[in-house]
Amino acid sequence: MIDKILITTLAIVLLLGCENKSKQMETATANLYFNGHIITMDTEDPTYADVIVEQDGKIAFVGTLEEAEKQFSNLNKIDLNGKTLLPGFIDPHSHFGMVSNTMGQVDLNPEPVGTVENIDDILIKLKNYKEENNIPDGEWIYGWGYDDGELAEKRHPTKKDIDKVLPNNPVYLQHTSGHMGVANSLGLEELKVNSETKNPKGGNIDRFPNTQDPTGLVQETAMYPFVRLMLEKLASKQEEFFETTQEYYASNGITTAQDGMTDRNTIRFFQSQADEGKFKIDLISLAGYAELESNLKDTTLLFKTYKNGFKIQGTKLVADGSPQGKTAFFTKPFLTEVPGCNHDCRGLPSLTQETINTLFVMAYEKDNQLFIHCNGDATVDMIITAHENACKVLNQPLDKDRRTIIIHAQFSRPDQxxxxxxxxxxxxxxxxxxxxxxxxxxxxxxxxxxxxxxPMASSIKLGLKPTNHSDATVTPIDPIFTIWTAVNRVSRSGATIGEAEKVSPFHAIKAITANAAYEFFEEDIKGTLSTGKLADFVILDKNPLTVEAMEIKNIKIMETIKEGKSIFARENDNEIVNKN
Structure with missing residues (x-):
């Protein structure tokens, strides 16, 4: 008798539970998007859905309007009016903190990002910046984005150039590559760089011909003290520019951003902003390799775990430099003159093989995901060697699912x-x-x-899941432009750079949605328009899969939606609304 009562009671509870769930589905408001190009990105070829339903910040349904209306009685219908809806863009690699810091620096970018054409333009901008901002003598002035290859003089500015307009302020100008910069005389003096200073390992202090006198150009590890001081100086402005930086990312359709190398103090700052509820988007941080050992021992640092929209995913290593700056490490030499090198100029690694080996062992032992900056094929060889060594030392499978990410991998060979x-x-x-x-x-x-x-096309043919990034501040945050460059591979002059490596618009989008989610072990919650995943969307005015290839870069972001909430909207061609 007791058993019968228990069974009856349980049946009633289950029945009531089902009824309550059914009533909740009927009464809870759900947003249904329809009448547009809804590209799911969850298959190997383009697949469209008639409608998508968002409820409580997640994707509740993907399919036909008829089926959606059967399942949901309380639908708020949102007409896309022919626009395109995609998963929110996931930033595979940029520098959120550096983007924020540029807001306190002089913009020295050439076209199409800025207006600088020659060294005189740089000097005028520096002089005007000091005057317009009432910067007193003795205070540091920073600039960013100059590109010697795009200057009329085809050279770096020198300390003598900068001293002409700013003799009483220490100055440091960051090269667009992020791998070198130029300081004036006071700047060099403050960092104690002079004719007696030796080149650090993995770096170069450029000298005037036939002398030991520094020109002001410091490359790779030689620039680290200047960048470290710059970050310290600009740290006080982090909070001031944090909101603007988020809005910048959101306005480009990005719902998950990355800070590509983050020191401990900045990690703490980001987490404090997250804990105060200030995040509109998710932010993924990569901790710096110089602090790897202490980071792995610090139980307060939670790797691979979101807390209020912020997480530390893994560790970033910098293994070589910049190909356009001629500091990337190659097996074959550069064909043109390289500053500070007279013979067999193949660039230089930033770390020794021994150091990289040690870092790999430390990370793999603790299942810490590694992201390694390397551009030249010789550096890729070093990374592969370090991977093989760590697996041997730790007796781990070579193909374990660690998802070690080779950032840039720009000149990887087919065998690599x-x-x-x-x-x-x-x-x-x-x-x-x-x-x-x-x-x-x-x-x-x-x-x-x-x-x-x-080589995206070659990688896809092999079955890899390549992502594609901006590396901002090196190039602007603009996923639409990134899609365009992957599809067209057109240079400034209009030349095609690698016809065989062009990819379809679909695969270019996949690199910043589904593949990017996979890169961060987030394929179960992001990257495709699939039921149960986060309702992170971007709405475009045109469909990248159907417009003419060269027109892709003109597509506009109309709205960015994070977990069902609109965080950016373009009301029309001229008006933009950033939403709280």
Whole structure:
């Protein structure tokens, strides 16, 4: 008798539960998007859905209008009016903190990002910045984005140039590559760089011909003290520019951003902003390798775990430099003159093989995901060697699902791509280089190497899941432009840089949605329009899969939606609304 009562009671509870759930589905408001191009990105070929339903910040339904109306009685219908809805863009690699810091610096970018054409333009901008901002003598002034290859003089500015307009302020100008910069005389003096200073390992202090007198140009590890001081100086402005930086990312359709190398203090700052509820988008941080050992021992640092929209995913290593700056490390030499080098100029690694080996062992032992900056093929060889060594030392499988990410991987050879596939490593490419520096790469490296820049098509054929990034501040945050460069691979001069490596618009989008989610172990919650995933959307005015290839870059972001909430909207062609 007791058993019968228990069974009856349980049946009633279950029945009531089902009724309550059914009533909740009927009464809870759900947003249904229809009458547009809804591209799900969850298949190997383009697939469209008639409608998509968002409820409580997640995707509740993807399918036909008829089926949606059967399941949901309380639908708020949103007419897309022919626009295109995609998963929110996931940033595979940029520098959120550096983007924020540029808001307190002088913009020295050439066209199409800025207006600088020659060294005189740089000097005028520096002088005007001091005057317009009432900066007193003795205070540091920073600039960013100059590109010696795009200056009329085809050279870096020197300390003598800068001293002409700012003799009483220490100055440091960051090169567009982020791998070198120029200081004036006071700047060099403050960092104790002079004719007696020796080049650090993995770096170069450029000198005037036939002397030991520094020109002001510091490359790779030689620039680290200048960048470290700059970050300290600008740290006080982090909070001031944080909101604006988020809005900038959101306005470009990005719902998950990355800070590509974050020191401990900035990690704490980001987490404090997250804990105060200030995040509109998700932010993924990569901790710096210099603090790897202490980071792995610190139980307060939660890797791979979101807390209020912020997480530390893994660790960033910098293994070489910049190809356009001629500091990337190659097996074959550059074809043009390299500053500070007279023979067999193949660039230079930033770390020794021994150091990289040690870092890999430390990370793999603790299952800490590694993201390694490397551009030249010689550096890729070093990374593969370090991977093999760590697996041997730790007795781990070579193909364990660690998702070690090779950031840029720009001049990886075909055999190296095959090794990535064999070892479960993934490349994050940088096809924007084809536009910004494709012509320079042909000159410096030759057409064969330049044409295999960021080989997305070859990687996809091998079954890899490549992503594609902006590396902002190196190039602007603009996922639409990134899609355009992957599809067209057109340089500034209009030349095609690697016809065979062009990809379809669908695969270019996949690199910043489904593949990007996979890069961060987030494929279960992001990257495709699939039931149960977060309702992170971007709405475009046109469909990238159907417009003429060269017109892709003109597509506009109309709205960005994070977990069902609109965080950016363009009301019309001229008016933009940033939403709280």
């Amino acid at each position: 791509l095959e090794t990535f596939k064999k070892y479960n490593m993934e490349p994050s490419f940088f096809t924007n280089h084809a536009y910004f520096w494709g012509d320079v790469h042909v000159e410096n490296l030759g057409k064969e190497r330049a044409d295999f820049l960021s």
